[in-house]
Amino acid sequence: MLTEYRHIMKGVAIFGALLMLMPAAGCSITTGQTGASGASDDKSASAKTATYKYGTVEFPKSGSLCSSPIAIAVERGYFQKEGINPKLVTADTETRKIGLDTGRFPVTNGDFQFFPSIEQGVKTSVVGALHKGCIKIAVKKGSAIKNPQDLKGKTIGVDEIGGTPYMASNLWLGDAGLNVDQKNGDVKYLPFDDANLEFQALQNGQIDAAALWDPLPTIQEQKGTVDIIFDLGKNPKFAKRFCCFLYGSNKVIADNPQKMSAILRALNNARDFIAQHPQEAAKIITEKKYSTITDQKLAVQLFKDYDYAVQPNEDQRIQSDVSYFSEGLKKIGFLKTNDPAAFSTRIYKHIDQ
CATH class of the missing domain: 3.40.190.10 (Periplasmic binding protein-like II)
Structure with a gap:
């Protein structure tokens, strides 16, 4: 009887060890990524x-x-x-x-x-x-800057030199007759990695205008903190x-x-x-x-x-x-x-x- 019991327990132990080695199909960890929804099983993704x-x-x-x-x-x-x-x-x-x-x-x-x-x-x-258009140039609410000529000798904030807000600004200014030479132009540019910092710089006078992608210019306009002096989507030269x-x-x-x-x-x-x-x-x-x-x-x-x-x-x-x-x-x-x-x-x- 004791011998039979030992054989049974040995079989249970072996079966349990095999179970631990088998993959748990119902609770696998998902590591693959497909589509926009995030994670999925690697095999499922391949299939x-x-x-x-x-x-x-x-x-x-x-x-x-x-x-x-x-x-x-x-x-x-x-x-x-x-x-x-x-x-x-x-x-x-x-x-x-x-x-x-x-x-x-x-x-x-x-x-x-x-x-x-x-x-x-x-x-x-x-x-x-x-x-x-999705580019706008904002100035501080109530600013005397209303048109391209008012920006002569001023500083415009942008996300990067050579980026779209930078180029859109130069197209607008150049079309109005300002010198937009990259080294000796009528306007200076100051890049900001963070658009929120750019708006802070506008409010504290570090820059005179901020050229940015939407939605931030529109959000600030709705808050009443800025005036929009250029809108790529509405300006007669660029609209439509x-x-x-x-x-x-x-x-x-x-x-x-x-x-x-x-x-x-x-x-x-x-x-x-x-x-x-x-x-x-x-x-x-x-x-x-x-x-x-x-x-x-x-x-x-x-x-x-x-x-x-x-x-x-x-x-x-x-x-x-x-x-x-x-x-x-x-x-x-x-x-x-x-x-x-x-x-x-x-x-x-x-x-x-």
């Missing part, structure tokens, strides 16, 4: 990716409202319907340029600040557009022009044009959704924290102002706006080409959809 024609595709995210079509295309399933398993990754401007150059990022959004980079060798082209374009990797365009077409179809569907359903789009963007904007009402207002809708004959409009900004950047010295018309023709590529 899921295998069902997509173009597999997993990385898209850079920025937290700005400008990139909302990418987020909406993820959340509404537009990418997935085109055979794409989307993965959003954080990437700054330089990382985006490298990603486009190598083909890691097939598409990213960006303003005309990319034009000089293309001239300098970044292998990307304009393949589409997203929306109208695309400022935020879609840039495609030349490598992907050459190697897999069908993939590029699929991406653009998904993004255009997302643009139309934002235009037709701004309240629902704003709810998605704010609640899912795709943007730094938390005020849904403000997001709706900006969506309407930016005009995301896909337009008839949009190719012609995009070509016209690329040409317009190429001419402007040449005029103020940010493009070196002797033929901005030829440059604009070269950097825009029509993609069949």
